[in-house]
Structures are given as C-alpha cells and as structure tokens.
Amino acid sequence: MSVAVIADIVGSRTLADRAAAQSVIDDAVLKVERDFPCAERPLQPTVGDELQGVYPTVAAAMSGLLLLRLALPDGIECRYGIGVGATSEVPSRVGALAEGPGWWAAREAIDMVHARQSRAVRGARTWIVAAGGADDHGTHLANAYLLARDQLVSDMSERTRRLTYGRLLGRTQGDLARAEGITQSAVSQALATAGAGALVEGFAQVRIAGTSAVET
Template structure:
C-alpha cells in the first residue's frame, strides 16, 4: 500500500479587538514574547511571526503541532488579549521571500477557517469558539478526521473561554507539567482548592483533550 505524504498545516492567528488596547506598543511586545515562547516549545516548518496588521502565522509539519501552538499561544496571551485561529492543511508556497508573501491551498484553507471563526463569534452561543480547522480543496479525509477535530476544538475552546483568570493560569501550569501542589504554592491557595478547580472547571478534561489532539499527524 502506498501512503500519501500529508500536506503541511498552516496556522493564522489574529488578535481580537486589539485596536481598543490603550498601549499597542506594549501589546505588540507581549505578543512577540508569547510567539517566541511557543516557538521554543513547538517544532515548526516556519515559526510563528507577526505579519500585517494584528495577525501572526506559521507552518507546521503536523496537525497536532499546529493545534498545540494555537492553544499555548492563546493561553499565553490571556488575559492581556484574546485571539482567534484559522488552521488549514494543504500545499504552501512562498511568492516573495523578502517580503514574506505566502500562497497556496493551505493558506487559503487557513484564511477560510479564521474568517468562519470570526463569523461564528458574532453568535452569542458560540462566542468562546476561537479555533477552526479546514482542509484545502482536494485534500483527502477518508475517516472524517476534520469533522472530529472541529468538534473537539469547539468543545475545548468553550471550556477554555469560560475559565476565570486563576483557572486559566492553573491550566497553563498543568500544560507545563506542574503538580497541583506546585500550582497551589504559586497561587497562594491550598492544594484542595486547586483540586476543586481542576474538577469543577474541567481542567483535566482540557489537558487530556490537548494531549490527544497534539498527537494527530
């Protein structure tokens, strides 16, 4: 049996309502620091970098890496700013290396995904959904993986978007491998209080979902 080489995965990120920031210079520095941290933790074909406007982009060898990068970056930027993500699988090319002009089906799919996320956010019931995954036209999906990933992302995003600032910090710590006792010390609360938040806010569910998604080829 001949196995088809999987196409790379494009990620396009965008800051939500960034023009309302009272200090856009500071916000830009915060974004660059978050992207640098994600780049240090997630292997890429082309690392995350700020592009035009309030967007940033990257290319990953696997879907799991793109999904991990999206979640890590979103959490790193909260509560400073909220972000949305379009992820697309398909061929890519560079039209202008000097100016960083990208093209190809993978980019078009990611662009379509982020536009659809923005449109979804206008509906109150979907306001916490900030990530979407789309295949480029002609990309095979015999097992319906794209739909399953979309369903998982919507559930994960809703949980993440519903977290308090403290629970979001606890989630970041859990993703970094910190124990509940270490998190309790960092937050100045009891281990039992951390345990209660992990259960009540579904933090363990988010972590497990993340572990499963990041393993996707």
C-alpha cells in the same frame, strides 16, 4: 505537508494600548516555543493585527495553539485559522511572501471562526479548513473538539488558564500551588470547576495521535 496558521487579534481596534498588546502576544509565543517547541515557524506578526506561522502537523498546531490561548492574559486574545494544504513562498524584493492552498484555507478558517464567534458560539477561537475540502469527515470531527475546547478556555479566569497550562506540561498541583501562593486544594478546586481535566486529557490524546485525521 506543512500546516499554515493565521492568527488575528480579537478586538485589536479597541485595545487601549495596541503596541503593548502586541508585545504580550509575542512574549506568549516565545514562552510556548520554549516550553513546548512544536512549530516549524512560530507565529510572527505580518500586517495589521495578523500573525502567521507554520506547523508540521495539525496535531502540533492544535497543541501549540491551545498552550498559546492559555498563556495569554485577560483582555488579550486571538482567533486562529488552521489551513491544511500545500504551502509555498513567492520571492519579492521585501522578502518571501506566503502563498498556496494551505494559506488560502487558513484564511477561510479565520473567516469561519469569526462568523461563529459573532453569532451563537461566542467562545469559538479556532477552526480548521482543509484545502479543496479534503478529508471533510476528519475536519468536522476536529472542529467539533475545538469548539468544546475553546469554550472551556474562554470561560476560564486568567489564573485557571495558568494552572491548566502548567498541568498540560506535566507540572504537579503542588508545584502550581507554590507558584501561585495558594493551597493545593485551591488548585484542585479551580481546575475541577473549570473542566481543566478534559483539556489535559484531550491534549494528551492529540499528542498520542501524533498526526490528525484531517491531515493529507
């Protein structure tokens, strides 16, 4: 069963250059798909400030969206609603329209993470909802992980996000230091201070799992 993802741009109405921001997001999506292809249909702009994509598993969606968060520069970020459930398409004269419980669940997830971000959990950016409340236990566990993961990323500097992105893809600290023009010890300190090791290990564990407990 495919996993639907809806993304919306945080603070899109206040961006100084909305068109430039969209271009940056599109480039980041392409970068992630080049470095770590994991989507059935990579995120694509739809209407307004939204993007939609489809992933084969929750694990793939969680992995791809973490990389995308890390790939975006300061000042441009998205929220992500992950919906687990059946998806389909409705033909129309302008092309196929996304439909089905998976998309409704993704929409609910976007609303839920937006509410949390607006209140006590300001670093929250990603949430999972299973259509019909399926496997609530697994969904709660996954969301607990996502809350902690998102807070770490939200607190990172742009450079530290780049470094963490590289580490997730297996690049050595020496390679990253050369790319950034800094010392290896500076890379090590930046990663350690930001808690990047937890993200690297979590990313590895999600990949080992292959499929998440919230999938049906």
